[in-house]
Amino acid sequence: MNRREFIVFGGTAAVLASSKIALADKWPSKSVMVISAYPPGGTSDIVARLVADLLTAKFGQQFVIANVAGAAGALAGGKLARSAPDGYTILVSGSAPIAANKVVQANLAYDPQVDFTPITVVAESPALLTASSNAPAKSLQELISYAKANPGKVNIGNPGAGTKGHICAAIISLQTGVEINHIPYKGSPPLLADLLGGHIDFAIDAPSNYLPHIKGGKIHGVAVTSAKRIGEIPEVQTVAEQGLDGYNQALWFGAVGPKGMSPEIVTAIHQAIKEWSDTPAAKEKLTSLGLTPVVNSPEEMRGSIEREIESIRPLVEAGLVQPS
Amino acid sequence: MDIFNGLLLGLSTATTLSNFAYCFVGVLLGTAVGVLPGLGPIATISMLLPFTFGLPVDTALIMLAGIFYGSQYGGSTTAILMNLPGEASSVVTTLDGHEMAKQGKAGRALAAAAIGSFFAGTVGTLFIVISAPLLASLALTFGPAEYFSLIVLGLITSMVLASGSLLTAFGMALFGVILGLIGTDVNSGAARYTFGTPYLLDGLDFVIVATGIFGLGDVLANLENEHKRIASVTHVTSLFPTREDWRRMSMPILRGTGIGVLLGVLPGAGVLLASFSAYALEKKISHRPEEFGRGAIEGVAAPEAANNAAAQTCFIPMLTLGLPGTATMALMIGALVVQGVQPGPDILSQQPALFWGLVVSMWFGNLMLLFLNLPLVGLWAKLISVPYHFLFPTICVFIAIGVYSINNSVFDVYMMALFGVLGYFFKKTGAEPAPLILAMILGPMAEEYLRRALLISHGDASVFFTSPVSLGTLTVAALLLLSIVSPRFRKVREEGLQEAD
Numbered sequence: 001m002n003r004r005e006f007i008v009f010g011g012t013a014a015v016l017a018s019s020k021i022a023l024a025d026k027w028p029s030k031s032v033m034v035i036s037a038y039p040p041g042g043t044s045d046i047v048a049r050l051v052a053d054l055l056t057a058k059f060g061q062q063f064v065i066a067n068v069a070g071a072a073g074a075l076a077g078g079k080l081a082r083s084a085p086d087g088y089t090i091l092v093s094g095s096a097p098i099a100a101n102k103v104v105q106a107n108l109a110y111d112p113q114v115d116f117t118p119i120t121v122v123a124e125s126p127a128l129l130t131a132s133s134n135a136p137a138k139s140l141q142e143l144i145s146y147a148k149a150n151p152g153k154v155n156i157g158n159p160g161a162g163t164k165g166h167i168c169a170a171i172i173s174l175q176t177g178v179e180i181n182h183i184p185y186k187g188s189p190p191l192l193a194d195l196l197g198g199h200i201d202f203a204i205d206a207p208s209n210y211l212p213h214i215k216g217g218k219i220h221g222v223a224v225t226s227a228k229r230i231g232e233i234p235e236v237q238t239v240a241e242q243g244l245d246g247y248n249q250a251l252w253f254g255a256v257g258p259k260g261m262s263p264e265i266v267t268a269i270h271q272a273i274k275e276w277s278d279t280p281a282a283k284e285k286l287t288s289l290g291l292t293p294v295v296n297s298p299e300e301m302r303g304s305i306e307r308e309i310e311s312i313r314p315l316v317e318a319g320l321v322q323p324s
Numbered sequence: 325m326d327i328f329n330g331l332l333l334g335l336s337t338a339t340t341l342s343n344f345a346y347c348f349v350g351v352l353l354g355t356a357v358g359v360l361p362g363l364g365p366i367a368t369i370s371m372l373l374p375f376t377f378g379l380p381v382d383t384a385l386i387m388l389a390g391i392f393y394g395s396q397y398g399g400s401t402t403a404i405l406m407n408l409p410g411e412a413s414s415v416v417t418t419l420d421g422h423e424m425a426k427q428g429k430a431g432r433a434l435a436a437a438a439i440g441s442f443f444a445g446t447v448g449t450l451f452i453v454i455s456a457p458l459l460a461s462l463a464l465t466f467g468p469a470e471y472f473s474l475i476v477l478g479l480i481t482s483m484v485l486a487s488g489s490l491l492t493a494f495g496m497a498l499f500g501v502i503l504g505l506i507g508t509d510v511n512s513g514a515a516r517y518t519f520g521t522p523y524l525l526d527g528l529d530f531v532i533v534a535t536g537i538f539g540l541g542d543v544l545a546n547l548e549n550e551h552k553r554i555a556s557v558t559h560v561t562s563l564f565p566t567r568e569d570w571r572r573m574s575m576p577i578l579r580g581t582g583i584g585v586l587l588g589v590l591p592g593a594g595v596l597l598a599s600f601s602a603y604a605l606e607k608k609i610s611h612r613p614e615e616f617g618r619g620a621i622e623g624v625a626a627p628e629a630a631n632n633a634a635a636q637t638c639f640i641p642m643l644t645l646g647l648p649g650t651a652t653m654a655l656m657i658g659a660l661v662v663q664g665v666q667p668g669p670d671i672l673s674q675q676p677a678l679f680w681g682l683v684v685s686m687w688f689g690n691l692m693l694l695f696l697n698l699p700l701v702g703l704w705a706k707l708i709s710v711p712y713h714f715l716f717p718t719i720c721v722f723i724a725i726g727v728y729s730i731n732n733s734v735f736d737v738y739m740m741a742l743f744g745v746l747g748y749f750f751k752k753t754g755a756e757p758a759p760l761i762l763a764m765i766l767g768p769m770a771e772e773y774l775r776r777a778l779l780i781s782h783g784d785a786s787v788f789f790t791s792p793v794s795l796g797t798l799t800v801a802a803l804l805l806l807s808i809v810s811p812r813f814r815k816v817r818e819e820g821l822q823e824a825d
Contacts, residue, residue, distance in 0.1 A: 039731075067731065067732060068732065069731055070523065070526040070731070071508070071525035071526060072508075072525075074522055074525070075522055075525075078522065109522070153782070161509075181779060181782075183776060183779050184511055186510060187666065189666035189668050189670060190666075190668065192670070193463070193668055194467060196464050197465055197466070197467060199468060200780060322514070
């Protein structure tokens with residue numbers, strides 16, 4: 001669907017939807033579709049299923065998962081943008097279709113800042129820079145000085161082009177001016193295997209898979225990308241603590257609806273997720289996935305989306321991340 | 325975890341009620357599709373794959389594996405009784421198996437096949453137990469260069485072993501590579517061959533292509549000769565091999581098992597090569613080669629042992645390296661990845677219950693198959709007389725539901741139909757689709773590892789020759805490629821494949 005078709009379609013949907021908003025007080029009176037932007041099994045899909053289950057339990061209607069995987073979430077985002085904003089379709093996913101795709105995809109059929117109604121961020125996780133046992137640097141400063149002394153020699157693996165790991169490394173490169181070769185992998189497991197085998201020196205990725213190997217001494221934790229250190233490996237400093245002032249990057253997962261969703265429904269869903277995230281069961285489940293529950297408000301989520309987009313835009317403009 | 329504890333864990337996993345039941349369902353289905361010509365394990369597994377998404381991952385894999393090795397047993401039944409190989413790897417079994425049946429020794433031929441398969445299955449399973457942990461610990465020393473070389477070997481092997489002309493096999497493999505390139509490039513994120521549609525940004529789903537070509541394509545081809553299909557079933561009498569039979573088949577079973585175990589691990593070779601090689605070897609070293617093709621029990625026992633041994637051991641590179649040696653193994657990887665399990669060196673430490681449970685269930689499955697196939701052989705033979713006009717609508721419905729439920733996408737169903745037509749075309753022109761399917765998986769993997777190896781080495785291609793594993797693998801691949809040019813090898817290959825036709 002091209003942009004023009006989309007605008008026509010969206011307009012029609014908005015007109016159709018306006019008549020339904022009045023029914024919001026009876027919501028939900030039938031099952032609700034929760035779009036998951038990735039195939040079953042990944043972290044994003046697990047989060048979507050957790051949210052669907054908690055909403056089912058809270059509202060007594062089935063919240064049914066629909067996996068619309070593909071194009072880094074762009075197909076799912078497109079589907080949500082074409083849906084009626086009657087509260088019967090929401091999207092729960094990692095930040096790519098809700099934010100990053102706007103700048104990293106050249107032909108996105110929707111604008112996440114215009115076509116979506118933010119509901120809430122559900123959880124987040126920092127990324128972790130790790131080094132193999134025979135890597136030439138064990139700290140960020142060593143890595144930067146090594147990169148300056150050996151231009152073009154630093155390889156950092158990431159779990160896919162345009163992923164948070166890639167973006168985190170690109171920002172380090174942008175802030176310090178050192179040259180980094182980004183080596184993309186298809187997801188975390190092959191990247192971790194190459195790091196353990198010493199075939200690649202560094203990796204930036206979500207931490208959960210790497211923590212046991214850091215504790216086992218097989219690889220080194222170099223830096224945490226968020227503002228706070230990770231509880232399991234308190235000795236590993238953040239990127240900001242190692243000299244890159246203001247550096248703060250996290251992967252997050254959140255819920256959004258189509259443009260024009262009624263504030264009552266948004267609040268109801270937000271409240272339900274908030275209540276759930278305070279329970280010990282939810283905390284335990286999210287922690288086991290390497291996630292921290294971070295439920296903010298719909299307005300705060302709008303800010304999260306904008307920060308995400310604006311942190312990537314300069315990378316695309318500098319040619320460090322290629323739009324596709 | 326040592327082997328003993330691993331086996332204990334496997335035993336407790338494989339004997340849970342649901343795992344045991346699904347293992348039984350798997351081998352039962354496997355036997356059924358093995359018996360039915362035109363419905364092979366690839367089509368069945370791709371059809372059932374989406375239905376396993378709701379199962380726990382160990383249960384799903386146990387069932388899918390059961391279908392695969394179960395079909396190796398079922399294939400021999402119709403090969404012996406009706407001269408119809410239900411499965412490609414049973415083609416050589418028809419040569420002597422059906423001759424034996426014509427001489428009134430059908431029961432003994434069936435017993436030879438089943439006993440050979442069971443013995444080979446047991447040894448193959450043991451081989452996994454011993455060698456998989458070993459290979460997994462070695463796997464970390466495999467970097468992108470080693471993976472690339474292994475994949476190249478797999479691609480070349482699959483071409484050399486395809487039936488029909490080499491040029492066709494080469495063309496099919498190249499076409500497969502191109503199909504595999506569709507989608508977003510891993511390195512640059514650029515969209516390739518997507519024709520501007522977002523549906524192709526993630527590439528063609530291999531399950532959809534396989535279902536189309538092997539499922540729908542075979543249905544179309546079978547509809548054509550429906551009226552010609554006559555099911556004349558040889559009557560089965562005694563199922564007990566004589567003392568003479570035991571004496572003649574024990575060594576061939578051992579040798580067939582050995583060949584199968586080794587060839588199963590080789591990427592790209594798979595079960596078909598195992599059964600052909602075992603047959604050729606027995607014929608060559610036999611004291612009475614003239615009996616082959618006239619009902620020699622060795623010619624039944626050895627290839628059946630070999631194909632079943634290979635059907636077990638081809639799980640080794642899939643599980644420990646994440647490297648699919650055959651199209652079926654690529655489907656298994658699909659089943660695992662969907663459930664969030666990445667096959668690779670970590671699988672033993674991350675998913676010990678899955679790994680050991682699968683291994684133990686394989687042995688259980690083989691045991692079940694022994695009992696399913698020998699006493700119940702008459703029942704299976706009757707299955708073939710089910711009119712195809714009952715079967716094909718059912719198959720079509722299952723294929724369509726299965727493909728739709730992968731991504732809940734109607735686009736995928738259209739794609740599958742398109743590949744069904746293409747599969748029919750391949751069948752009519754005698755182009756074997758196996759290299760295409762394997763190349764579709766291995767081609768993009770080869771590209772990914774090649775580029776990664778070169779990125780890490782900063783463009784220095786010598787990495788492929790400085791690593792001993794990589795150099796050795798590439799040398800074997802080069803020799804294989806050279807051997808095609810040699811007229812003597814070509815003759816052997818053509819003879820071997822002719823016997824198959």
